Amino acid sequence: MIQNRVNRDKREQLEYTPAFYRLGDAVQKQALIQLLEQQEDIQVFDELDIQLRELMKIQHPTRKLTTEEITELAAARLGNTPAEEYGVWVYFPWARRVVHIVDEQEFIELRTARNMQKITREERDQLATRKLGIIGLSVGQSIALTLVMERLCGELRLADFDALELSNMNRIRTGIYNLNVPKVVIAAREIAELDPFIKVKCYADGATDDNLSDFLTGDGKLDLLIEECDGIDIKIISRIKAKALQIPVVMEMNDRGMLDIERYDLQPDYPMMHGLIPDIDINTLKNLTNEEKVPILGPMVDMHNMSPRMKQSLAEIGKSITTWPQLASSVVLGGAMVADTVRRILLGQLTASGRYYVDFEQIIK
Known part of the structure; x- marks a missing residue:
């Protein structure tokens, strides 16, 4: 049992590229569902709401937004898109983790928000x-x-x-x-x-x-x-x-x-x-x-x-x-x-x- 697990891990030692799943695409959605069904040890992390709320704050730097205003702006950003279909789910195979994040442009905006204006x-x-x-x-x-x-x-x-x-x-x-x-x-x-x-x-x-x-x-x-x-x-x-x-x-x-x-x-x-x-x-x-x-x-x-x-x-x-x-x-x-x-x-x-x-x-x- 232990040796079989060790051998599997050895085969995975060279993996370093994450996989992306955008659930607005039916094929990608089914692929992620299948992955999670086949590998039950994968952990799923979904903190999209926190990311959207932070995004609303950094996009309105001149306003002191209330909690209610942030909630309304985040809901407006989602619009009619189901939350699970917003952004992208990223699978890190070496860590057995799937993480739900905003997609690339919003991710970059959030990731670099505290670089501004040292880097414009x-x-x-x-x-x-x-x-x-x-x-x-x-x-x-x-x-x-x-x-x-x-x-x-x-x-x-x-x-x-x-x-x-x-x-x-x-x-x-x-x-x-x-x-x-x-x-x-x-x-x-x-x-x-x-x-x-x-x-x-x-x-x-x-x-x-x-x-x-x-x-x-x-x-x-x-x-x-x-x-x-x-x-x-x-x-x-x-x-x-x-x-x-x-x-x-x-x-x-x-x-x-x-x-x-x-x-x-x-x-x-x-x-x-x-x-x-x-x-x-x-x-x-x-x-x-x-x-x-x-x-x-x-x-x-x-x-x-x-x-x-x-x-x-x-x-x-x-x-x-x-x-x-x-x-x-x-x-x-x-x-x-x-x-x-x-x-x-x-x-x-x-x-x-x-x-x-x-x-x-x-x-x-």
Whole structure:
């Protein structure tokens, strides 16, 4: 009995796309009824009334509406449409939940109401057309979720080859039930549960020579690349391709709040990673040992100016620790820094390339 359940769950580990049911369509209504009859463990959440009432309040900001007025306006919005046919029912198969929400335009209006006017309606609609890509879903998960919470894009592409291990949970916000689930799938599910209307495409093999072109240009070119991977070869190859396509690149290094911006869209001849990437053949790079990569990686990540604790940690790799450490506080800071930078780049408010630091140990003493 238990093993059968485990095997079923294993088959479902790659699911991350929600299903939509609009009950004004008889076929979709029957499909949802059939789903609920066949899978009795599915939970159903219907708080449409609360959403409509909130919608009425935000659409009348100059009035102090009474409870009765809100009720009347919500009823008028429904009109002759049965409540169950209003909006859309969203099924999250990995969570066995169906949720009744207002449909896309009203959902976006509600989801972004408390962004106004820090992000204007026109800016919000402009950002909704943008396509972003993230390579690396440790630091990248915090970035992805912050981008989605602010609704800074309409499409996200996520690349990471790794599955969640318990030690990853010092910085990846998720539950222990997700152990051994691909990191891209964990992030994609969180995104869908925050905002099911944002398109997400997962590359569970990570960014590779074979899929990078599709990652950067498939179904439309990325507007911006966020590079957070560990592999030095992909760091370089992704920049070579992004530069050729004039796609800007943003990277956060998770130590001393170091942030890189490379505006290949505005400066096509800008040197990769500010000239810190050496002139080296990619095929040669792939065959280097970790020790041989250190002299190349050092300048790229500003090893000389790393925090004292990070420098000490690097000397302990292979001795007392297996890899370099990352802290949740730094990862969450990175998510905020990158999201703020990405928003300003996409809205034309930031044009600079360069390397910047938000070092708490220097700022707060």
